[in-house]
Amino acid sequence: NAGVTQTPKFQVLKTGQSMTLQCAQDMNHEYMSWYRQDPGMGLRLIHYSVGAGITDQGEVPNGYNVSRSTTEDFPLRLLSAAPSQTSVYFCASSRWDSEQYFGPGTRLTVT
């Protein structure tokens, strides 16, 4: 199993540009989520999904969209990037009663 994969690993955007961060898992996990990690702020939940076709907002959803058309994929879209979205983004997945596995992360810089 590849586990949780994320692409790209690094990205630089200009303010106002849009992009999609990709996340996939091959463990047939129901639950998937996106976090952002900023210095001193821990891991903050952006959006999460409890299954294909079902998504919900986390703590910091503004400026981000998600969709879950399949069990395996959970892309995160930035519609109009802002410098405040400079961060490291982690995707994670789990079953209902097991540990949450994290992807390797995407380091995003918005100039």
Add this chain to the structure above:
Amino acid sequence: GENVEQHPSTLSVQEGDSAVIKCTYSDSASNYFPWYKQELGKRPQLIIDIRSNVGEKKDQRIAVTLNKTAKHFSLHITETQPEDSAVYFCAASERGSTLGRLYFGRGTQLTVWP
């Protein structure tokens, strides 16, 4: 929603000493408490977890204790080694529910000096 607080934010210990990190949570429905270790530039990885029907769990040099009445749980690392240096995150969740989301503390930077 759940609120998890973690202390201290930084912790320095001498190699061989013990380290203790403490977390409190607010939602009495939370029943799953994992601890993650994140090395510099890497992803968070689970090191130990505990469920609300257990008061203590050990795995070699690592132990976690849970006090449901006081709503706090702690990570204990004994005989610390330089490779224990990392950021540690606690979290709380109501596992098995339709939510299943993890609420994280802000992390503790542990430095172990040789």
